[in-house]
Amino acid sequence: MTWTDFWALIATLNGEATASNCGRLAKRLSRRPLPEIIAFAELHAEALHRLDQERFGTLPVADMTLDDGAPFPQSGDSFLYARCAVLAAGRRTWESVFSDPAKFAPYTATTYDGEYLLYVPDEAYELSTGKEWDRTTRYDYESLTNKDGWPDHAFR
Numbered sequence: 001m002t003w004t005d006f007w008a009l010i011a012t013l014n015g016e017a018t019a020s021n022c023g024r025l026a027k028r029l030s031r032r033p034l035p036e037i038i039a040f041a042e043l044h045a046e047a048l049h050r051l052d053q054e055r056f057g058t059l060p061v062a063d064m065t066l067d068d069g070a071p072f073p074q075s076g077d078s079f080l081y082a083r084c085a086v087l088a089a090g091r092r093t094w095e096s097v098f099s100d101p102a103k104f105a106p107y108t109a110t111t112y113d114g115e116y117l118l119y120v121p122d123e124a125y126e127l128s129t130g131k132e133w134d135r136t137t138r139y140d141y142e143s144l145t146n147k148d149g150w151p152d153h154a155f156r
Helices: 002-009 019-030 032-051 076-089 091-099 121-131
Strands: 060-065 071-073
Touching: 002 019, 002 032, 019 032, 019 121, 032 076, 032 091, 032 121, 076 091, 091 121
Parallel strands: none
Antiparallel strands: 060 071
Protein backbone atom coordinates (compact mmCIF):
# COMPACT_ATOMS: atom_id res chain seq x y z
CA MET A 1 0.00 0.00 0.00
CA THR A 2 1.31 3.41 -0.94
CA TRP A 3 0.77 6.67 0.91
CA THR A 4 -1.59 7.65 -1.91
CA ASP A 5 -3.69 4.52 -1.27
CA PHE A 6 -3.61 5.21 2.47
CA TRP A 7 -4.79 8.80 2.08
CA ALA A 8 -7.53 7.72 -0.36
CA LEU A 9 -8.87 5.38 2.32
CA ILE A 10 -8.61 8.10 4.97
CA ALA A 11 -10.55 10.43 2.65
CA THR A 12 -13.56 8.09 2.95
CA LEU A 13 -13.93 9.37 6.52
CA ASN A 14 -15.10 12.72 5.12
CA GLY A 15 -12.90 14.53 7.63
CA GLU A 16 -14.31 12.96 10.80
CA ALA A 17 -13.42 9.86 12.78
CA THR A 18 -16.96 9.04 13.88
CA ALA A 19 -17.94 5.50 14.88
CA SER A 20 -19.93 5.02 11.67
CA ASN A 21 -17.25 6.51 9.37
CA CYS A 22 -14.53 4.40 10.97
CA GLY A 23 -16.74 1.31 10.85
CA ARG A 24 -17.27 1.80 7.12
CA LEU A 25 -13.54 2.29 6.62
CA ALA A 26 -12.76 -0.90 8.57
CA LYS A 27 -15.24 -2.85 6.41
CA ARG A 28 -13.80 -1.40 3.20
CA LEU A 29 -10.26 -2.18 4.34
CA SER A 30 -11.23 -5.72 5.43
CA ARG A 31 -12.11 -6.59 1.83
CA ARG A 32 -8.52 -5.97 0.77
CA PRO A 33 -5.78 -8.60 0.93
CA LEU A 34 -4.26 -9.13 4.38
CA PRO A 35 -0.88 -7.60 3.41
CA GLU A 36 -2.71 -4.36 2.56
CA ILE A 37 -4.46 -4.33 5.95
CA ILE A 38 -1.08 -4.75 7.60
CA ALA A 39 0.44 -2.04 5.40
CA PHE A 40 -2.43 0.31 6.30
CA ALA A 41 -1.73 -0.34 9.99
CA GLU A 42 1.93 0.52 9.47
CA LEU A 43 1.20 3.79 7.67
CA HIS A 44 -1.51 4.65 10.21
CA ALA A 45 0.96 4.19 13.07
CA GLU A 46 3.67 6.13 11.26
CA ALA A 47 1.36 9.07 10.49
CA LEU A 48 0.31 9.28 14.14
CA HIS A 49 3.91 8.87 15.34
CA ARG A 50 5.05 11.77 13.17
CA LEU A 51 2.46 14.00 14.86
CA ASP A 52 3.75 13.01 18.30
CA GLN A 53 5.69 16.22 18.82
CA GLU A 54 6.12 18.61 21.71
CA ARG A 55 4.91 21.58 19.67
CA PHE A 56 1.52 19.85 19.29
CA GLY A 57 1.35 17.98 22.58
CA THR A 58 1.93 21.07 24.71
CA LEU A 59 -0.93 23.01 23.13
CA PRO A 60 -3.80 23.46 25.59
CA VAL A 61 -7.22 21.93 25.03
CA ALA A 62 -8.93 24.50 22.82
CA ASP A 63 -12.30 24.72 24.55
CA MET A 64 -11.39 24.21 28.21
CA THR A 65 -9.70 26.12 31.01
CA LEU A 66 -8.78 25.32 34.58
CA ASP A 67 -10.87 26.79 37.39
CA ASP A 68 -8.50 29.75 37.59
CA GLY A 69 -8.85 30.40 33.85
CA ALA A 70 -5.46 28.96 32.97
CA PRO A 71 -5.12 26.80 29.86
CA PHE A 72 -6.19 23.18 30.30
CA PRO A 73 -3.34 20.84 29.26
CA GLN A 74 -3.86 17.84 27.01
CA SER A 75 -3.51 14.42 28.59
CA GLY A 76 -1.62 11.65 26.81
CA ASP A 77 -4.92 10.14 25.64
CA SER A 78 -6.48 13.43 24.56
CA PHE A 79 -3.31 14.24 22.59
CA LEU A 80 -3.51 10.85 20.86
CA TYR A 81 -7.17 11.41 20.00
CA ALA A 82 -6.38 14.91 18.71
CA ARG A 83 -3.69 13.42 16.47
CA CYS A 84 -6.25 10.92 15.20
CA ALA A 85 -8.67 13.78 14.47
CA VAL A 86 -5.96 15.56 12.46
CA LEU A 87 -5.29 12.36 10.54
CA ALA A 88 -9.02 11.85 9.89
CA ALA A 89 -9.23 15.42 8.57
CA GLY A 90 -7.12 14.26 5.64
CA ARG A 91 -3.79 14.58 3.97
CA ARG A 92 -3.89 18.36 3.45
CA THR A 93 -4.67 19.03 7.08
CA TRP A 94 -2.11 16.49 8.31
CA GLU A 95 0.62 18.02 6.12
CA SER A 96 -0.34 21.61 6.98
CA VAL A 97 0.13 21.29 10.74
CA PHE A 98 3.84 20.58 10.34
CA SER A 99 4.43 24.03 8.86
CA ASP A 100 1.94 25.79 11.14
CA PRO A 101 1.31 24.20 14.57
CA ALA A 102 -1.57 26.64 15.13
CA LYS A 103 -3.51 24.55 12.60
CA PHE A 104 -3.30 21.62 15.04
CA ALA A 105 -4.86 23.60 17.91
CA PRO A 106 -8.54 23.31 16.87
CA TYR A 107 -8.27 19.51 16.92
CA THR A 108 -7.52 19.58 20.64
CA ALA A 109 -11.10 20.74 21.31
CA THR A 110 -13.38 18.26 23.03
CA THR A 111 -15.69 18.44 20.02
CA TYR A 112 -13.03 16.52 18.07
CA ASP A 113 -12.38 12.97 19.13
CA GLY A 114 -10.52 10.76 16.73
CA GLU A 115 -10.35 7.74 19.03
CA TYR A 116 -12.39 5.50 16.71
CA LEU A 117 -9.68 5.82 14.06
CA LEU A 118 -7.27 3.98 16.35
CA TYR A 119 -9.26 0.78 16.04
CA VAL A 120 -9.73 0.68 12.26
CA PRO A 121 -6.73 -1.57 11.46
CA ASP A 122 -7.63 -4.04 14.21
CA GLU A 123 -11.30 -4.13 13.22
CA ALA A 124 -10.41 -4.64 9.56
CA TYR A 125 -8.08 -7.50 10.48
CA GLU A 126 -10.73 -9.15 12.64
CA LEU A 127 -13.40 -8.76 9.95
CA SER A 128 -11.01 -10.25 7.40
CA THR A 129 -9.65 -13.17 9.44
CA GLY A 130 -12.21 -13.76 12.17
CA LYS A 131 -9.38 -13.49 14.68
CA GLU A 132 -8.28 -10.81 17.11
CA TRP A 133 -5.06 -9.08 16.12
CA ASP A 134 -2.24 -8.92 18.62
CA ARG A 135 -0.06 -6.63 16.56
CA THR A 136 2.93 -4.41 16.77
CA THR A 137 3.97 -1.85 14.20
CA ARG A 138 7.32 -0.36 13.36
CA TYR A 139 6.22 2.98 14.83
CA ASP A 140 4.62 3.39 18.23
CA TYR A 141 1.73 5.84 17.99
CA GLU A 142 1.28 6.32 21.74
CA SER A 143 1.92 9.81 23.09
CA LEU A 144 5.49 10.71 24.06
CA THR A 145 7.11 7.88 22.10
CA ASN A 146 8.60 9.96 19.28
CA LYS A 147 12.02 10.81 20.68
CA ASP A 148 12.75 13.18 17.80
CA GLY A 149 9.48 15.02 18.42
CA TRP A 150 10.18 15.53 22.12
CA PRO A 151 13.89 16.46 22.23
CA ASP A 152 13.74 17.89 25.76
CA HIS A 153 11.73 15.02 27.24
CA ALA A 154 13.56 12.42 29.35
CA PHE A 155 12.90 9.02 27.79
CA ARG A 156 13.54 5.87 29.75
